[in-house]
Amino acid sequence: MAVEFEAPAPLSAPEFEEKDRLIFSDSERVNPVIESAKWAYSRTNIVQINEDGVKSAARHIHDKLLAESYTPRTWRSHPLHICPLEPHDPADPSNKTVLNWIFLISSLNFSFWSEKEGEADRYGVEWQDAWNSKKKKVWTGYWSLVAALNRALQDDGIPITDPNFYSSEILCPDYVIESVFHQSSQSGESIPLLQERIAVMREVGFILCNGFGGSFKGFLDEFQRRHNGDGTALDLVEMVIETFPSFRDEHYLEGRRVCLWKRAQILVAETWAAFYPSSPDMPHPIFPGPRGAQIHQLTMFADYRVPQILHHLKILSYPSSLVHLLREGTYMPSGSTEELSLRGASIVAVERVREEIMKLREGDEGEQISSVVIDFFLWDLAKRIERGEEKIEGIQTDDIVPCHRTRSIWY
Numbered sequence: 001m002a003v004e005f006e007a008p009a010p011l012s013a014p015e016f017e018e019k020d021r022l023i024f025s026d027s028e029r030v031n032p033v034i035e036s037a038k039w040a041y042s043r044t045n046i047v048q049i050n051e052d053g054v055k056s057a058a059r060h061i062h063d064k065l066l067a068e069s070y071t072p073r074t075w076r077s078h079p080l081h082i083c084p085l086e087p088h089d090p091a092d093p094s095n096k097t098v099l100n101w102i103f104l105i106s107s108l109n110f111s112f113w114s115e116k117e118g119e120a121d122r123y124g125v126e127w128q129d130a131w132n133s134k135k136k137k138v139w140t141g142y143w144s145l146v147a148a149l150n151r152a153l154q155d156d157g158i159p160i161t162d163p164n165f166y167s168s169e170i171l172c173p174d175y176v177i178e179s180v181f182h183q184s185s186q187s188g189e190s191i192p193l194l195q196e197r198i199a200v201m202r203e204v205g206f207i208l209c210n211g212f213g214g215s216f217k218g219f220l221d222e223f224q225r226r227h228n229g230d231g232t233a234l235d236l237v238e239m240v241i242e243t244f245p246s247f248r249d250e251h252y253l254e255g256r257r258v259c260l261w262k263r264a265q266i267l268v269a270e271t272w273a274a275f276y277p278s279s280p281d282m283p284h285p286i287f288p289g290p291r292g293a294q295i296h297q298l299t300m301f302a303d304y305r306v307p308q309i310l311h312h313l314k315i316l317s318y319p320s321s322l323v324h325l326l327r328e329g330t331y332m333p334s335g336s337t338e339e340l341s342l343r344g345a346s347i348v349a350v351e352r353v354r355e356e357i358m359k360l361r362e363g364d365e366g367e368q369i370s371s372v373v374i375d376f377f378l379w380d381l382a383k384r385i386e387r388g389e390e391k392i393e394g395i396q397t398d399d400i401v402p403c404h405r406t407r408s409i410w411y
Contacts, residue, residue, distance in 0.1 A: 040344030047345035053314035058356030075273035079130035103216035106267035121188035167205025230289025234297040240264040249410040251335035300350035300375035302343035303411040304403040309382040334408035
């Protein structure tokens with residue numbers, strides 16, 4: 001599969017009433033994704049944001065974040081994550097390994113919903129339940145990707161996260177990649193979009209090897225050079241979009257370009273979280289400049305799981321016609337009106353939740369809440385609810401409806 005797209009053109013800001021604009025300082029840039037999401041939300045007019053739901057859910061999320069001490073450092077607690085050593089040493093060669101691992105996972109972080117959702121024979125990968133454990137389990141969904149790569153690295157000795165390896169059809173033939181993603185014995189389906197995943201690996205690997213010394217660390221070194229060490233998270237997102245066509249999550253609505261940039265933003269957010277220092281007062285090794293990461297400029301990552309939990313929390317309201325489509329499992333093409341409405345509304349809604357949490361935290365010192373952390377929390381919450389480990393209490397909720405079904409490389 002050839003993944004070729006034209007370079008993104010500058011977006012003209014849509015016109016919105018002043019009350020609809022998010023509040024930024026005069027010197028602060030607005031993420032183009034926010035403007036695009038507002039445009040898609042207003043023009044599709046299908047999914048709606050429930051302001052009462054925003055306020056009650058924001059307080060619930062705020063309280064849970066505090067109660068669970070949920071911070072960017074929570075990223076390090078996931079049992080399958082590879083974490084950088086601390087204290088941070090720029091010369092430590094393991095930094096390159098961690099960064100390559102994060103980059104490949106973000107490159108392939110798309111389309112994990114299953115036709116066999118809820119069934120034992122859905123696609124899954126058998127591996128240990130944590131890096132330092134001998135106990136085996138079957139991982140499904142997004143975690144099947146992480147488990148497959150970890151299994152290849154540790155059990156099979158395949159350097160699958162090295163761009164110099166996976167970019168080469170000689171060193172790494174297609175059948176090797178196919179073997180990396182082999183399903184567990186009880187699975188009745190294979191990983192979705194396997195050929196598209198192989199094509200993405202070839203593309204991003206080729207670009208890293210031919211322009212950035214064969215590693216994501218080399219890409220970040222060039223990012224630092226271009227920005228004199230003071231680049232922000234949004235600067236890095238834009239460099240990713242400019243460099244890698246398969247990260248360019250953009251569509252057209254009424255002749256206007258709508259950029260959603262899910263995987264580019266999550267790549268930057270995962271990198272930020274993985275290397276987040278033990279104290280927020282310490283400089284961030286990826287964003288060491290005076291401005292820091294400015295992570296609050298990023299949006300949530302518009303996929304199919306977070307809209308589901310936003311609807312459950314009554315932050316989003318769906319018309320009965322959309323609920324019917326979701327319950328029937330109707331396929332929604334990438335870029336369709338319904339899909340852009342779901343994704344656009346989710347981005348705007350999480351920005352509203354962030355605003356409400358900031359009001360609740362008014363006067364508190366420390367780093368302001370970001371949509372990135374809210375997204376991380378909501379995604380983890382959705383998975384806990386799916387596994388039956390948690391139930392929302394204390395606020396009104398809607399019935400959980402199935403995720404929307406879209407097959408694409410974008411999410």
